[in-house]
Amino acid sequence: MTNHIISIRDYTRRDIDYLLERAGEFDTRTYDRHALEEKLLALLFFEPSTRTRMSFETAMARLGGKSISVDSVEASSIVKGETLADTIRVVSGYADAIVLRHPKEGAARLASEFATVPVINAGDGAGQHPSQTLLDLYTIRQSMPIDGINVGMLGDLRYGRTAHSLAYALSLYGATIHTIAPGGLELPANILHELRERGMEVIQHDDVSDIVAELDVLYVTRIQRERFPDSASYYNVASSYRITPDLLEDVQEHLMVLHPLPRAGEIDSGVDGLPYARYFEQSRNGVPVRMALLHEVMK
């Protein structure tokens, strides 16, 4: 039996709390730096994501383990014509765990069926990216209990998998979600339906200034230029979904502005120095969270 990490939807609140608890232990200076000394991690990235890859490599190195990796360019030439299933079977013979990033949705689920070692999903297409969600939750929990909070989600909520996955997880904590998305980039109807079925209150807003004063967390996601027919319509939309210091004038003192990064102008750099800006800390939290995951699957 192996222990895969594929989708946040596979987890109960108890599982998530446990992982966040573990991440907290790795966020101290007292963890065992040799915990994964004998272990080798394979990072298979069929799509570029330097940040996520480095974060897993760092986590592995901090636990004394070693990593081997294939980046997107190598991956596309090495495995030309080979199925992902075969690649996974081969790499299972080398490493003690596999971190997979792949452009197709469901790729990590498939990999878990063929792997003889644990598979950790580091993003599959527009699908799941569970370690991102865990680090988002971890960051929130550093400042406040997650239960019942008001979370604003701003940006591309249609294609933004980090927002979808976070919304599912937050539904386990009785949180309320306020969505603010440009026309055509709203939360997909089936996700909205499922969240409501899970008992979550999801409220749609046209303008972030209508709701920002009530929020505990404002989760901003990137609006991708390629979703728009021309750059004029992109700039039009992008400029009206922009977080500026002015907008944050009357917010709650403990408001946290998060962003999975990289940002593309959604958050004005003037916000960076305000106490609400927590996105760099959020990014840093990827390391203890991934240490917890790696330790969990390979210990």
Place this chain on the structure above:
Amino acid sequence: MNDEASPVKGLLISPIRSGTVIDHITAGEALNVLKILGITGSTTESLSVATNVASHRMEKKDIVKIENRELRKEEVDRIALIAPQAKINIIREYLVVEKKGVEIPKILRGVVRCPNPGCITNTNEPVESTFEVLEKGLHCLYCDWWIKTDIAGHII
């Protein structure tokens, strides 16, 4: 023999000696039933198909008779997706020897194609499409996509 157990009367469709009769198919779905069973123009079964037959139970129904083939439980259960009222009669020597309804399976493998073009099951990977059957539709267990309408249109 009561009416239910006897072969369907009339000129439209004649009794078969051995094989399977699928009766009470939702009117208009007979061809989709054949599709689900993998029966195409190039397979060799001896078939009779009747559509929009008057029925006192359903007003109109379709009937499919397949000679010399007894359907397996998994094949039968797929039919439930498009014809939940269908009744399967296994015939030997003109007699109904077994009679069963259809049951919607919990998991469908290799039956419907995932409509998500980005889904890993739509590539050359050695996996079958896999959907869980829920009240509100079919849910892809790989990519989380939903099929809520026109299930027949997605049958492989």
